[in-house]
Amino acid sequence: MDRLLPLIVVVPLLGAAVLVAAGRHAPRPVAEAVAGLAAAASAGLAVAALAGPPGVSWVGAWRPQGGHSVGIVLVGDRIGLGLAALTSLLVVAVLAYSWRYFDEPPHGHGGAFPALVLLFQAGMCGFALTGDLFDAFVFFELMGVVGYALTGYRVEEARPVQGALVFGFVNSLGGYATLLGIGLLYARTGELGMAQVGRELDEAAGAAGHGADALVVAAFVLVLTGLLVKAAAVPFHFWLPDTHAVAPTPVCMLLSGVMVEMGGYGAARVWTTVFAGPGGVPAAGARRTLLVLGVASALVGALMCWQQRHVKRLLAFSTVAHTGLFLTGIALLTPHGVAGTALYVLGHAGAKAALFACTGILLDRHGSVDECELHGKGRDTPFTGLLFAAGGLALAGLPPFGTGLGKALVEEQSPWLPALFVLVSAVTGGAVLRVGARVFLGAGQAGREDDEGPETAGGEEEPETGRRVRRPPVPMVTVAALLLAASLAVGTVPALTGAVTAAAEAFTDHAGYAAAVLDGGPAGRPEGPYDWWTWTGAGLGLLSAALAVALAARSVGLSSRAVPWSAPLRRLHSGHVGDYVAWTVAGIGLVSLLALW
Amino acid sequence: MTRRLRLWVLNAGLLATAALYAAACTGLPGFGGSRHPYGDRAVRTALQQHTANAVSSVNFDQRAFDTLGEETVLFACVLGTVVLLRQTRGEKRVPPEPAGVPAALRRYGLLVLPVTLLIGLYVIAHGQLSPGGGFQGGVVVATSLHLLYIAVDYKALERVRPLGLFELADGTGEAAYVLLGAAGLIAGSAYLANTLPLGTFNTLSSGGTVPLLNAAVGVEVTSAVVVLLAHFLGQALEIEGEDGDAKDGGRTA
Amino acid sequence: MSLLPYLTAGWIFLVGVHGIATSRNLVHAVGCLAVTQSSTYVLLLAVGYRKGATAPVFSDLPTDAPVVDPVVQALALTDVVVGATVTALLLALVVQTAKRHGTVDPDELSELKG
Numbered sequence: 001m002d003r004l005l006p007l008i009v010v011v012p013l014l015g016a017a018v019l020v021a022a023g024r025h026a027p028r029p030v031a032e033a034v035a036g037l038a039a040a041a042s043a044g045l046a047v048a049a050l051a052g053p054p055g056v057s058w059v060g061a062w063r064p065q066g067g068h069s070v071g072i073v074l075v076g077d078r079i080g081l082g083l084a085a086l087t088s089l090l091v092v093a094v095l096a097y098s099w100r101y102f103d104e105p106p107h108g109h110g111g112a113f114p115a116l117v118l119l120f121q122a123g124m125c126g127f128a129l130t131g132d133l134f135d136a137f138v139f140f141e142l143m144g145v146v147g148y149a150l151t152g153y154r155v156e157e158a159r160p161v162q163g164a165l166v167f168g169f170v171n172s173l174g175g176y177a178t179l180l181g182i183g184l185l186y187a188r189t190g191e192l193g194m195a196q197v198g199r200e201l202d203e204a205a206g207a208a209g210h211g212a213d214a215l216v217v218a219a220f221v222l223v224l225t226g227l228l229v230k231a232a233a234v235p236f237h238f239w240l241p242d243t244h245a246v247a248p249t250p251v252c253m254l255l256s257g258v259m260v261e262m263g264g265y266g267a268a269r270v271w272t273t274v275f276a277g278p279g280g281v282p283a284a285g286a287r288r289t290l291l292v293l294g295v296a297s298a299l300v301g302a303l304m305c306w307q308q309r310h311v312k313r314l315l316a317f318s319t320v321a322h323t324g325l326f327l328t329g330i331a332l333l334t335p336h337g338v339a340g341t342a343l344y345v346l347g348h349a350g351a352k353a354a355l356f357a358c359t360g361i362l363l364d365r366h367g368s369v370d371e372c373e374l375h376g377k378g379r380d381t382p383f384t385g386l387l388f389a390a391g392g393l394a395l396a397g398l399p400p401f402g403t404g405l406g407k408a409l410v411e412e413q414s415p416w417l418p419a420l421f422v423l424v425s426a427v428t429g430g431a432v433l434r435v436g437a438r439v440f441l442g443a444g445q446a447g448r449e450d451d452e453g454p455e456t457a458g459g460e461e462e463p464e465t466g467r468r469v470r471r472p473p474v475p476m477v478t479v480a481a482l483l484l485a486a487s488l489a490v491g492t493v494p495a496l497t498g499a500v501t502a503a504a505e506a507f508t509d510h511a512g513y514a515a516a517v518l519d520g521g522p523a524g525r526p527e528g529p530y531d532w533w534t535w536t537g538a539g540l541g542l543l544s545a546a547l548a549v550a551l552a553a554r555s556v557g558l559s560s561r562a563v564p565w566s567a568p569l570r571r572l573h574s575g576h577v578g579d580y581v582a583w584t585v586a587g588i589g590l591v592s593l594l595a596l597w
Numbered sequence: 598m599t600r601r602l603r604l605w606v607l608n609a610g611l612l613a614t615a616a617l618y619a620a621a622c623t624g625l626p627g628f629g630g631s632r633h634p635y636g637d638r639a640v641r642t643a644l645q646q647h648t649a650n651a652v653s654s655v656n657f658d659q660r661a662f663d664t665l666g667e668e669t670v671l672f673a674c675v676l677g678t679v680v681l682l683r684q685t686r687g688e689k690r691v692p693p694e695p696a697g698v699p700a701a702l703r704r705y706g707l708l709v710l711p712v713t714l715l716i717g718l719y720v721i722a723h724g725q726l727s728p729g730g731g732f733q734g735g736v737v738v739a740t741s742l743h744l745l746y747i748a749v750d751y752k753a754l755e756r757v758r759p760l761g762l763f764e765l766a767d768g769t770g771e772a773a774y775v776l777l778g779a780a781g782l783i784a785g786s787a788y789l790a791n792t793l794p795l796g797t798f799n800t801l802s803s804g805g806t807v808p809l810l811n812a813a814v815g816v817e818v819t820s821a822v823v824v825l826l827a828h829f830l831g832q833a834l835e836i837e838g839e840d841g842d843a844k845d846g847g848r849t850a
Numbered sequence: 851m852s853l854l855p856y857l858t859a860g861w862i863f864l865v866g867v868h869g870i871a872t873s874r875n876l877v878h879a880v881g882c883l884a885v886t887q888s889s890t891y892v893l894l895l896a897v898g899y900r901k902g903a904t905a906p907v908f909s910d911l912p913t914d915a916p917v918v919d920p921v922v923q924a925l926a927l928t929d930v931v932v933g934a935t936v937t938a939l940l941l942a943l944v945v946q947t948a949k950r951h952g953t954v955d956p957d958e959l960s961e962l963k964g
Binding site: 603604607611614615618619622623625627628629630631633635636639640643644649650651652654655656660663664666667670671673674677678681682726727728732799825828829832838 | 852853854855856857860863864867868871872896897898899900901905906907908909913917918919920921922923924925927928931932934935936938939941942943945946949
């Protein structure tokens, strides 16, 4: 099975190549079937690999000799493979969601959209599986390039092209910073593999008798920059709301569901494999960096999320808030923190993708994603409303959703964490419930049209189905329901938590990873005892869900969502490329300060 | 954010980044040093694999998976550009007027076109022996076709550039790389393993799969650049908005 | 000054970033992004240089000749391709921005805020 790991990345590539070569002539159902088949085959391979024992695959058979290799390794560790499986399954869901209804451009570009989605899948799976720093950069860029194109897909409209441009500038800049960092590491160690670089750093430190010097810290900061841009951590986050608000809905499901989480995964992976040893950066510095940025993202994301009327932008800011929580969980740098975060990511992917799916249905029926304009318009589709509300409660961490379980497991790690997690979950979940109550129940007032302060309204958007649909299309509703069911399953199947906990233990083992990759040691851990739902965890989940309901109930009647003192913060989200680039370099400075302190 | 505030944030960030980077440089090995462990291994492996151009050995053999990703980035970019620069609703295509070209330019262009084409093909074919390969040669081949646009006019370029065929070649080049990689698996080794006979050092057929992967990339890059330029040229010369904001009709002499 | 090549790479990165952030024209900003990226080529090639060595191509060299690091050259090639593609895509987006917004000045793009 190990030998087949590259196929997880390569099968979607082949599918995309076939679609491009034949797409002009293939009728749409055939193109969609080919894409679905390729995505599903890749998902099947990833799931099959997860069922077997973990292993590594040296591409080109360049296996290491004496701990050194000239090749690239793909690592089938449970967390990376799990993320690849999640990506592939979500891609299948997205292709099903856009099946038949999603409006494709005419004039012989029939297979272009599914082909781009397959390339996106390949980029993310490659990034999740690779054990080589430069290879990770290549797949990072592949994700980026496809992401810009997919975001700007609806070129007939003004906003998507602006959002895609911002995405392109900030992400590319982050990628180049990462590559500078990789260059520094190569200069020091003469290696590119994560395990090899980590080992060389440790050996050099052992020989010199000291830990990190300026070069290692700088490399850490620069490599982290690109990953934090991808993870949309404050102050690298500005691109995310602009992008997710304007991308086609199926693309938003992928961007928010897995791509942003790839940034957090990358940060954790690079830290544990390269920098966690004696030759890396001190754990205190890494923890402080991720913790400060994580908490700041969670708070800024929640505050901004609450004030949006553009529903997709609201969901985008909730993604900023939740990735903030993920970074906080990762920052603990413990197996339990990673295990909880992994479950949280799984649950969040289902819930957030389902919410975007429901919002897409609103867009396709009413040509708007504006909370005020949509007031009461969803009253005739109670089932979609039910799904939307369930998604909101899942975001709030209601047990037994996977989000609630992940949140509970991370919260138990430190006494002050519950306050942050409950607050952020309640505000983001509450914002979604508020929208749900207004749109699907017609509760409260429509809301004033002329709210003070800078804001993006969501009216007069083109439906993505070509023309408005009368009733919610069956595939779209089915996909949303299945995604929520999956999110629920994450929190109700104990075996999954057991597997994730064992995976997290292997993931955080710096020396174990190097041994598994370079010396053929065991790559996994046997499953041991694990934590599951506790009364406290479930209680805190119920508390944040109750708070979310209370917040929503209190705010439906109010005419304004604006939090008065936050106007300066809202003004910083200006949509200006120059501003965002300035914040990105300022972020490099901030991260260096936090890492060094 | 005001321009002033942006400059403050920017300059603070730049200063901090400069300090961080400069501090890092003091820890780098001196420029031109002799310690290159990966490089030395790569050179040894290239010679052992009968690939005279060590860079090609790294690109198409030792780190061939990177190159697959790289080729895919280009492939994705072309697909993305095709989508982004499509003719939208309300836009129409107007064939540009033929433009006059000075006779000397025409003669020169038509003279160097076949030479450029030949050089491009040579660079692709000799990627395992001399500097170059599929990426570099592919760009040269694609450029040579565009000499027709410079030396004759857009119509002439369009005649040698059937887009459907080049899109087919674009997909085929990508698929060929993917399938050549799978051949390694089928042969019982790893994905992208170099399982072919390595041939005689410093001949065209040396390097095992390297020349084949090189050719696949050459096909992909050639067609990718042609398709890419076609869409940019289409935007510049052909596509007009509904309000008839006429583009300048191409290259006016 | 054996650090000069490395410092040059850093300088190119910084001026590129400064250019993007202060640009009044998106085409210019895309150019600045390409400048930023070229810092990575300079760093990679500087890292791989070896005094007195030549290009790692053995078709007309003895096989024991000292050569510079071929790995960074391969990486730089990949990097160049990535840079060219990103530039092309962003320029395509700028073309559409000019059509939809009627401007390529980032100061005048105001559809997304708050």
